[in-house]
Amino acid sequence: MILPAPIARRFRALSLLTGPLAGTAAAPLALALVLALGSQFEEFPPGIQAGIALLAFVWFMRRRQGAGALTGWRLWLTGLACALGVRWQYGYWFGQEPGVALVALLVWLKWLEARSERDERLIASLTLFLLTAVFLRGQTPLHALAVFAGAGLTLLACARLALSPFSLPPGGEGEREAGRTMVRAIPLALLLFILVPRVPGPLWGLPADARAGRTGMSETLEAGSIASLARSDEIAFVVEVLEGELPSARYWRGPVLEVYDGRSWKPSPWRVPNPALDATQGPAQVRYRSLQEPSDLPWIFTLERTHVLRGAVDVERTPTGSWRARQPLLQRTLFTGEARSGEPLPETLTPTAIRALTFLPPQANPRTREAGESIAQAHLQPEARLEAIADFFRRRQLRYTLTPPPMERDSADQVLFDTRAGFCEHFADAFAVMARAAGIPARIVLGYLGGERNPANGTWVIRQADAHSWVEVWLARRGWVRVDPTTFAQPDRAERPLGEVLGEREGLPLLLRPEWRWAWRLRAQLEAWEYGWNVWVAGFDAERQHRLWQRLGWRSDRALGWALAATGIALALTALLVWWLQRPPAPRDPLERQWRRFCRLMARHGLARAPAEGPLDYGRRVMNRFPEARDAIDAVIRPYLAARYGGRLEADEAAAAMRHALRRLRRRLRQEKSI
């Protein structure tokens, strides 16, 4: 195609990409690198981004000009600059992120000095590494698409390198065959994915920097810490009910905060085992699977009274009954949990624990303390005191709002006596302070409330906007009892989603607003697919794999052996299948097929046909060697000659005669051998 000069000039940047690199292994390799680095480009700090772009540009210009390999001090100096740049941008060298950044820079440097096929193969290896590193940033279908496309391009580059002595035009039969080989490998790859036993990681300690800066719940409660989450419609976790039914008030418990310093609530550092947790009663009522999105914290949000939790990571139950992993949940992780319903056995507290759980700093919230203390004087029984506090809250006519007026200190006082408006954390804070002032042990629970059902796959999606906090108080006769002070301001919050509860619309995510249901439905479908992907593809781990093996009927103690055996068989079968698929095809001509059978038979008896030997000569030689079978041999050769050279016999007819005669000949030869 001939373009007018001005347009051609404008598109020269495009033609450069195809022009000087066309047909070389460098073209697909460069594209693969662009895919690998492009998919994680925004994760690099600006200095690294600039460095990658600069080196790539220099590499491209030198290639275009046909400049030779870079050597000597300039190379070493650039390498040193790269290392120092990484140190400067990250502050350290040894970690996952600086490591990837360093490879991303050095791959271009290596390419600048590449001379041989071996150098380019090393670059292909580094490209594969960078492609895999993309999955550290995310494992969505889009990431998978980019990475697998990049890997395909890298393999294409390998194919071109292997073909380089032949100087072929691009896109030829050789490259198509390499592509076919890649496609043929897919079934085997799927088998390996399912069968090769997964080694539970990590093998070495995860660097401290692996994934940082996620949004989500924090593990302390301060005024405004949850209201900021209510504006985010990011998914926190997805729950799939396997057995039973979720209660109508779905409280998902996270960290329990027991230590109060007058401003904020923190989890207790105590690790005293709590035997009361195991002494729960009632059968398991709900079995569920929960897919938790990554966060910076180890907390796993579980249904209340979850007594069993399993996952790909080690989990432990804190004395407060909440679940945490031993390490922060930096990856999306799948858990299976079982929860009971009904009343738990009452837990007993030591006097020391009661003192700690009713502690209030002396100066903070004087008015709330005073109100709590007066309630304690008016009522003797804790249950009555609790009822009085609830009454007090109801009478205050608190307003539930996402945008409460700012509060500096004594937030409980301000919520109850000044602004009389707040979000869940304000109410929980005020309630817990007042309960403690009234002598009732109280603690705050962080977690999520509600979640909505995805009609596309029946899962429950819990978003950051569902973040909630409530209070648990301890009563000697009943143990820990949940009280949600938000219901005093908004009685139906526990059963209805936030968007319906809040009168004010501004600040709510768009899709939580009722008039946007159609978009909500579309998103529900997308999220259903995403859940399937996350559970079955991206979340396919050792646990999932064992579950699948069990479904295949492999007993768990033998499953590993079975899987290894099946892997070996799959490898061998694939190799054999491909070998067989690529065998020389049998001749379509029936006559020729029978003739070859005859030649093979005689070759087994030590009489291979010489390449230049015609059927007549060959027949004569065979007959001389086996004079007893002369007539049987003749019966094979005669129809062949008649059909092939004489044209006196139809090919099919002759082939049938030959087949018959061959059977006879085989018998004869066997008899002769036995004699």
Add this chain to the structure above:
Amino acid sequence: MIPRGAAPWRGWLESWQRRRAAAPGGTFTVTHRTLYILPTAAGASYALTLFVLWLLAINYSLSLGHALVFWLAAVAVVAIPATAATLRGVTIGVGEPGAAFAGAILRWPVTLRSEVARFRPLELTAPSSHACALLTPSTGSVRAFLEQQAEQRGLQRLGRLVVATRHPFGWFRAWTVLWPAATAWVYPRPEPEAPPWPATASLSDGTNAPSPAALPGEEDFTDLRPWTAGEPLRRVVWKIVARGGPRMLTKRESPGGGIVLLRWSDTVEAGETEARLSRLCAWVLAAHRQGMAFGVELPDGLIPPDRGEVHLHAVLRRLALFPPEAA
């Protein structure tokens, strides 16, 4: 591949390969019995890369990282039979390259044929020579030339011929080994500035022969006659053709140019055996160029004088096979 260093197992391996490669007739078809396949250095480094990526996937529990590694590994597994199939079924025939003087280049024609239409990039390696040949689905056969220096006078063989392929990714190398039966005549190297033969060599009229060195290229174009179809092209004076003229032949090879007997005993001053053979060779060529009838007297016998191409080659072969110890 077999390393160059003479390992003790090398002899055993080669005899094993020879037994398998023995094939009747002039052609050789690669079958599973004569096909060898091993990973290359590139394949080993690819495996190492996959191992590192696998560790990365394990450490960070990257399910898709596992998927990528397994796919890349599966491609390598499927590449093994693909590489083998690229070579299997290829029929290799090595032709005779014709005669050459020692020090010149022998061009061995290698014909590669396959009945199955398939893309087959093949690399041919023989001692001190290398060539590439490409069979595509549309070409049933292809001819490549292996250029080898003619080293020692006598009968030369191509030697150990390796036909290999690294298609499709270069991680595996499939190869076959054969020892082609084809031979090439290598004549002694003619002495470049040979002195004229002694006057006693001429048997016809006793006149001194012109110096052989002065002859080639110095033709005066007076004794020319037009070329007619069927006459040897090598006597055509191509200088005239290059100027746009007709094909003309030199008349000098016409019978009656005299008779000469070139004697081994006349070459004493040349030195050792090989140098003496070189001088004889130069004389023979000069005599042939002048159209003379020439005979050669060697310690082990006499070739009576005659003229013509057939006689020339018979003499040169005799010189080529001259036993080195006979002197």
